[in-house]
Amino acid sequence: MNKFSTLAKLSAAALLSTCVSMANAGERISDFSLVDAKGRFFQLSRHANKEAIVVFAQDGSRDVRKAAKDIAELTAQFEGQPVEFVMLDSTGNADKAALRKAAEKAGIELRILIDDTQLIAEELGLTRALEVAILDPKAKEIVYRGALNDRFAEGKKARRASEHYVADALNAIIADQDISTPSFASNGNAIDFSAKSSQIAEVSYANDVAPILEQRCVTCHQEGGIAPFAMSSHQMVQGWSPMIRETLITKRMPPGQIDVEYSNQFHGVNHITVEETQKLVHWIDSGAKNDSATDPLAEIKISPVKWGHGEPDMIVNIPPQTIPATGTIEYRNLVLPLDLPEDKWVKAVEFVAGDTTVLHHIIAWAQAPDNGNGRGNAFGILNQGIGLGAYAPGNSINTYPEGAGFPLPQGSGLILQMHYTSSGKETVDASEIGIHFWDEEPERTILGGSAADLEIAIAPFEANHEMVASKKFRKDSYLTMVGPHMHYRGEDANFKLVYPDGSEEEILNVPNYQFNWQKTYDFKEPKFLPAGTEMVFRATFDNSEMNPYNPDPSAEISWGEQTWQEMMFGFFRYVEADEGE
16 A cells, blocks of 8 residues: 555544645645755655655744754654655755855754755755655655654644644554554744745746847757757747756756856856756746747757867877777777877867767877887876867867967877777767867966875665875966866765865865766866865765666776776866976
8 A cells, every 4th residue: 555645544633723735745746856055966856765754844933953863862762663764955046155054053964955046945845944845755654743742843832742733644654554644733933035036026938038048048059059959939848847847856857967165167068057947946846938929939049069269270080990899998098190280289179079879078188209119108197187079979169268278299199098888779970079279388288187085985775985085286286177076876976175274174075976068177277286185086986776867876996997896086187386496
């Protein structure tokens, strides 16, 4: 018997006149994703191995602090059970550091999920602080909503809890029994939804929705673009609107999102604002209608741009590579002459993938000129990181900061590492590399490297396997780029700097690392690193069955070049501060 299904399964004793109706219990909810106060990612569907997820609405008020002991006792009561407890901050103005500090002061140890759009509180029907929703993460249903206990229930005067509504509901769930717990309203403060309401009061397709889609989505969602459908008209968007909503609520789109506080520090970051998300979801929930006589998306005339950085000074055609339909494809290492008539300095490199269904990555290193004994190896290949540049899904343009470049002496060439995966049918990949040169020699040479650990050992079914690697800068330098690299088990990634005086600074957090959208992040303003600064790269891996991208949770994972194995690289680029001075 399904203990979660409908209101009809609540016992008659539960339907007291003093109770709040459980009309919404048993209702389906959407999968959703949020980032917590520590910058870690939470997705409901990735917790489907739990019997229940208990969500406490919190607003940082005195009542929430008073409930800390009751919450701690509840979590201790169900320790070791397949139940997870989280708090949900839907105030719309949460600050991670402040939340962590307040939680520590109150003795609250639960994860605090940040519902900045307030859409998840709306989805769960949470309207007051200390209101509790119990979710069945597998069925994606609300199975209980109401007060924690009679101490925090509307109309109750208990100074010490004697009626434990949430605990009783959880005991019923674990015992596979029907929930007969009465549901009283919480007596906590009402959550203020006025900011959200002002954003979505009157959302117009022509005036609000279409401009958001044009700015945030149409670059990929166009005819001939890399996205699976084109946002070429209202009709197209309306037809795809359920999927658009799902990708927004789960933070799957825009792709490669990073923690919002870093979105303005880097070039080309995929980003959508809180207000834009609210407007889009509200418009979709209202039927995704167009009440105007115009369709701005249908009027946009876009032709796919082959070279995003402008026409290159040199185009390198990579010899066509035949890719078999099935089987493991070892890395292919190609050496290509450039026939440069003179020394050149590179300022940007971009890649055009021939067949994105099979091409996983290209890394381009410079090969030294022939010194009379045959051509040399790549210039410091082990220390170059991604060399001149690299292609991976979501990352095709590699730029250097103003006044910095990569040297390509006359007679030098390229060494390419090509990684392919079979797609089920034989195909031919004919990719291209576009190289942009400085007109004059720049002041500084771009350098690169990585914080990496090759000693990877992840046990079968192991979740949250954390690894840390670091790199110390021996000279005063300017950090210009960082980028994480893992494979299918990669879960999240984080970069921080530890300065010589012991102070620390987080510079990038990637809560939801996605193997299919690997980006590097170029600083708008290079970051000064005094000599002795250590860059620390942390990566977390998920080899459990809850990882939807995991090809085999039962495998023991070690370092390897193939995608079903793992890597742990925190790539970076920099220039030395005193060069050219």
